[in-house]
Amino acid sequence: MPPLRIAIDAMGGDYGPRATVTGTALALAERPNASATLYGRHHLIDDELSRLPATLAHVRERIDFVEAGDCLPVDMTPSRILRDVPSGSLHASLVALRDGEAKACVSGEHTGAIMALARRHVGMLSAVSRPAISAAIPTVSHRPCYMLDLGANVDARAEHLVDFAFMGAAMVRLVDNVSLPRVGLLNVGTESSKGERRVREADAMLRASGSSHIEYVGYVEGDGLFIGNTDVAVCDGMVGNVALKGSEGLARMLGERLQAEFQTGWYARVVGRLAAPVLRRFLQELNPVRYNGASFLGLRATVVKSHGSARAEGFAYAVRRAVDEAAMNLPDRLMS
Amino acid sequence: MPPLRIAIDAMGGDYGPRATVTGTALALAERPNASATLYGRHHLIDDELSRLPATLAHVRERIDFVEAGDCLPVDMTPSRILRDVPSGSLHASLVALRDGEAKACVSGEHTGAIMALARRHVGMLSAVSRPAISAAIPTVSHRPCYMLDLGANVDARAEHLVDFAFMGAAMVRLVDNVSLPRVGLLNVGTESSKGERRVREADAMLRASGSSHIEYVGYVEGDGLFIGNTDVAVCDGMVGNVALKGSEGLARMLGERLQAEFQTGWYARVVGRLAAPVLRRFLQELNPVRYNGASFLGLRATVVKSHGSARAEGFAYAVRRAVDEAAMNLPDRLMS
Known part of the structure; x- marks a missing residue:
């Protein structure tokens, strides 16, 4: 069976290739049936790929990359996107999805931008x-x-x-x-x-x-x-x-307050240092790593949005989600 | 100046008079311009009043109570309330508000029940x-x-x-x-x-x-x-x-998880015991005591809902809120 290829917008999200490259590799390590093409700035992606830890060396051969420009300008509103249809890494990965070069796409861009471009390039299921x-x-x-x-x-x-x-x-x-x-x-x-x-x-x-x-x-x-x-x-x-x-x-406010509470007074500071591993476990629950990945349902192909603030681990979650949805042919079976 | 009288539905909320009586006293201790009439089961209210701590003895003379039946049956839907107009402690306190015997009303009943009865008895401001x-x-x-x-x-x-x-x-x-x-x-x-x-x-x-x-x-x-x-x-x-x-x-889920995190493994349990005072401070933020009290705006008089799960301290917050809104004649000045 040919590997299930995922188009990755390598530039979207707050951390760009620093999160998306390792995140993609982490996901592929857990999904042996999948491969990925990263779209974005050639030299930045190459740089991150060369820094992949040895434990991920075995997935390197399942990762390609294609020069595709940058992420969207921050002030790019959905209405402007629909008017200008900007090029760049998100555009390139959605075009790859449209042309059948990939079975799913993952991006950390803004929801409105992804939805606008995905509807244009990938299209909607007629039954939805x-x-x-x-x-x-x-x-x-x-x-x-x-x-x-x-x-x-x-x-x-x-x-x-x-x-x-x-x-x-x-x-x-x-x-x-x-x-x-x-x-x-x-x-x-x-x-x-x-x-x-x-x-x-x-x-x-x-x-x-x-x-x-x-x-x-x-x-x-x-x-x-x-x-x-x-x-x-x-x-x-x-x-x-x-x-x-x-x-x-x-969740963000409570996380900050919890940490502040352990900074208030010498006793709290001492206990806070002792409690650090326990608190870290708890604060994990509050960050967008867990269950990262929003699915766009109703499009002709799988598109998953990663949280803009996700780091490598969170991005990996979104990529795994995309692989799993594409492996099940979710779009075709959505109205079944 | 005659004291500003608040009608208290003593029976509403999960804890009934156990929360409302002490809560009212706590609020009056901080609002010397206010007095309160408690509506509900005479003997239950009297019982709680007799147990008020000595520190609150000075507010006792500003608290009256009136026999007024019980809280609403749990299955009392707003539609049934509008049909049946049930008697009981909420009804009695809203009637007192309507008749000018009180300047504000506080209840821990369900929002829909309070709103339905308050619109009927107190009425709406014509400008709203x-x-x-x-x-x-x-x-x-x-x-x-x-x-x-x-x-x-x-x-x-x-x-x-x-x-x-x-x-x-x-x-x-x-x-x-x-x-x-x-x-x-x-x-x-x-x-x-x-x-x-x-x-x-x-x-x-x-x-x-x-x-x-x-x-x-x-x-x-x-x-x-x-x-x-x-x-x-x-x-x-x-x-x-x-x-x-x-x-x-x-917030409830995170509070539970935080406590569970400090129960997982011997190290976490030991640290959890040391961290107890700090955690308690933090968990305070998560409970509905802080800022308890939802204001019903647009009625002809002040009505404040206390969270159903509020205890005495939380109920006191809602009573203080009612006093402050009534003291400012908020309903009359709402559309100014």
């Missing part, structure tokens, strides 16, 4: 009315909950929410091996009479669907996201985006 | 199109950010969002002494072309308003909530509700 962005969040049960949409759409209608429910469930079933995904609709309460009209309509449609592919669990409230009794939580992109970014902001 | 619920969230800057709406409305239109902006700003200006509140609109990005139509319309209306009472800062993203560069963050009730409850769920 709207694309959606999904990411996994950690839960108390240690089984992740996939939330969607996270901002591909605002003003989603009831039928879009229903599509998101089935797309999310298909992803979880195929890629994460959950045989009967539990799917919930985010709402302001669990009463059937509560909430936005579109959410109530989507609830009625999901109840009526009688699909044997999902276990529809009804409404889920915001705090329910982290409890782990639903595998897929469906909402409009505005709600999901604010809730997810809010969670990231809160 | 829709009521809104607001609560303060902690920020990195240690200056709170007030978010609204948190679920009084779903499907808010642009003009409602603008009303929320001015109501939130008036509250912060009058009660929290922020002379020129910075007001932002929650959105999926900071670009002017992005986001829901109603949010973009509200943005245009706020920019055009030229009000000298607020400093409109434009769009705020979810993670911006915790940064502290806005005093009031405005959104639809669906977005605010999911984001706030999501934050609560995340």
Whole structure:
């Protein structure tokens, strides 16, 4: 079987090739069926490749690279992207995906930029009315909950929410091996009479669907996201985006406060030094490494966004996700 | 000046009189201009009053109580409440507010129940199109950010969002002494072309308003909530509700994980014992005591909801908030 090739935007994200090159190598070490082509500044990628640790030397032969310019200018808005269709590393990797040279693409660029260029180059599945962005969040049960949409759409209608429910469930079933995904609709309460009209309509449609592919669990409230009794939580992109970014902001603040607490007074400082390994383990939970990678569902091919602030380990997570989605032919089977 | 009387629903919330009686006394100790009437089960309230610590004996004379039945049945939905108008402690305290026997009301009942009964008994300000619920969230800057709406409305239109902006700003200006509140609109990005139509319309209306009472800062993203560069963050009730409850769920999960991390292995357990006072300080940040109290804006009189899981200290925070809002005549000045 020819290896499954992933197109990597090597320049996107806060750390560029410093994160993407090692991250890609780390992922390939765990996915022997995959290979990668890195798109970006030739000399920067080459430089990072030459510095790969010896433990990753065996994956080097599965990594190619192609000169493809830089990441997007920081002020590049989605509207400007659609107008100007800028060249560069993201553009080049999406074109490779479009032309069948790769089966999936990973980028650390901004969500809006990736979505705009991916829709243009890769296109949408005809059966899907709207694309959606999904990411996994950690839960108390240690089984992740996939939330969607996270901002591909605002003003989603009831039928879009229903599509998101089935797309999310298909992803979880195929890629994460959950045989009967539990799917919930985010709402302001669990009463059937509560909430936005579109959410109530989507609830009625999901109840009526009688699909044997999902276990529809009804409404889920915001705090329910982290409890782990639903595998897929469906909402409009505005709600999901604010809730997810809010969670990231809160986690960051709490991480800073925890560290500050261990700097306040001599006793706390001494204990803080002793507690450092334990705290480090905990702070790992707060950073975007775990479950890094947002899936763009509804496109004709697999596109995964890595968090802009991800380092090599986090980027590796996003690449593994892309490999796993592409290996399952997720886009083709999304509406099954 | 006659003392400012607060009607307390003594039975609402997870702990009933065990939290509300001491909580009320704690608040009165810090607000010498206020007195309170507790509504609920006579013997339970009397019992708790007799157990008040000696340090609170001096406020005892400012506390009355009135037999008023129990809290609402747990299965009492807002729709049933509107149909049946159940009696009990919440009903009695809102009737006292309506009849001018008190200037504010505090309850730990469910938001939907309080809102439904308060709209019925207390009524809405005629100048306000829709009521809104607001609560303060902690920020990195240690200056709170007030978010609204948190679920009084779903499907808010642009003009409602603008009303929320001015109501939130008036509250912060009058009660929290922020002379020129910075007001932002929650959105999926900071670009002017992005986001829901109603949010973009509200943005245009706020920019055009030229009000000298607020400093409109434009769009705020979810993670911006915790940064502290806005005093009031405005959104639809669906977005605010999911984001706030999501934050609560995340904080709870992280608190549990942090404690679990210090239980894993003998070294962590030993260090955990040494770190206990520092961790306790940190975990305080995660519980709903701090900034407890959601304000119902747009009603004819001050109504504050205490978090259901609040204990005495948390309840005291909500009572202080009610005293401060009533002392400023916030309802009358809300649309100024």
